[in-house]
Amino acid sequence: MRYMTEFRDKELARGMAQRISSLLNGRYYTIMEVCGTHTMNIFRYGLKEILPANLRLLSGPGCPVCVTPTSYIDQAITLAHVPGVIICTFGDMLKVPGSITGDTANSLERLVLGNVKVVYSTADALSMAEANPDKKVVFLGVGFETTAPTIAASVLEADRKGLGNYFVLCAHKTMPQVMRSLVEDVGARRAVPLQGFICPAHVSTIIGSRPYEFLAGEFGIPCVIAGFEPLDILHGIHLLLGQIVRGEARVEIQYSRVARPEGNPRAQAVIKEVFEPCDAEWRGIGVVPMSGLGLRSRYRRFDAALHFSVPAPKTREPKGCLCGDMLRGVKTPPDCPLFGGTCTPSHPVGPCMVSSEGTCAAWFKYQGENK
Amino acid sequence: MCLGVPMKVVELDPPVGELGGLRCKINLSLLDSVSVGDYVIVHAGYAIERLDEKVARKTLQFMSTLSSPTPDTTGFKP
Ligand code: SF4
DSSP states (O other): OOSSGGGGOHHHHHHHHHHHHHHHTTOOEEEEEEEHHHHHHHHHTTHHHHSOTTEEEEEEEEOHHHHSOHHHHHHHHHHHTSTTEEEEEOGGGTTOOOSOOSSSOSSGGGGTTTTEEEOSSHHHHHHHHHHOTTSEEEEEEEEOTTTHHHHHHHHHHHHHHTOSSEEEEEEEEOHHHHHHHHHHOHHHHHHSOOOEEEEOHHHHHHHOSGGGHHHHHTTOOOEEEOOSSHHHHHHHHHHHHHHHHHTOOOEEESOTTTOOTTOOHHHHHHHHHHEEEEEEEETTTEEEEEEEEEEOGGGGGGBHHHHTTOOOOOOOOOTTOOHHHHHTTSOOGGGSTTBTTTBBTTBOSSHHHHSTTSHHHHHHHHTTTTO | OOOOEEEEEEEETTEEEEETTEEEEOBOTTSSSOOTTOEEEEETTEEEEEOOHHHHHHHHHHHHHHHSSSOOOTTOOO
């Protein structure tokens, strides 16, 4: 068992899509896959092409790059210009345009040959800090609960080693809180009611299924935690529609080979040790209460924003971009007049076109390909 | 960004994971008692959870019944 190819079987996928179709029985349903990795794989494996047209799949706010506010990018770019600073970041962040205009670069990409380094893991950033004691290494801490423990672990390690030149520019976010804001967004839900959620595979691997229970209990919205492979997604959709059709609302785990109801307690403990919940700004959505993770006072000396006291400039959104509506599950990319014209992956206007997991980028890349 | 890949743990000291012949260093500090031969999901260099082979097989089996004309759903616990 390699845990990959087995879950990508085309014939099985077709059969499962047919089963989904008969479950729908001609009725229309709208569900949301909250996570950008689901969105990307739905397109990559051509699932939209085999799923019935009366099933509407909406992408949600689960692309960390897309929901990172412009002000954060501006802060990172400002920091990259501070002498002696090395910025370490995951590659996804590079292309996101900030709002700084004039002589300075307006995305981190232009600075890559200088002091912006792409890393695969926080471990690389720590090694960079150790190898360069005369420099200050700032890790761009962006991501959800999947990534948060890896960043928290790096802070603990830096603490243990007494590293004084490792910092994190924190913008971590948590999913259940933003999902609450989606269902409580009366205007958005009046425009587009959501009948179920496909919950993220690896966020849920860390946090477990319990943090979503309010969605089923309080709001009557069924949830299924599904894996990222194409058969997982189809199986997840089938389970979700099963609940919807039967009028049930529970949190089910399709990805049970990895995710458990209690999640990963060790990872949760590491997050809890280093971070505490705080209000956070989501690009296109606004400030969502207690949906972010900030460093606890014990670990504040690792906080890049405090150490360098870089001001967070006010966020200015690109004119005409509808990313906010995409992230709130109200619109799809073809609704945006800039889509595919002014705004393309090589010249992105908004963040949903920048990240490969962004809704607009996924639509653009695959819309012709899978026909 | 939340992508994670299934890797086989091939060495423990220091921990190394393998996927399709490629080997790389992994960090196991987020899991307890991992053994050589275990499969884990690796995200940004860290193993975030173990894979359960028995459950994986059950899921696949259920997927094939779901794909066939008469599914047998008895006894399946997702
Ligand atoms: S197509 Fe471009 S401008 Fe329009 S919503 Fe998407 S990212 Fe924003």
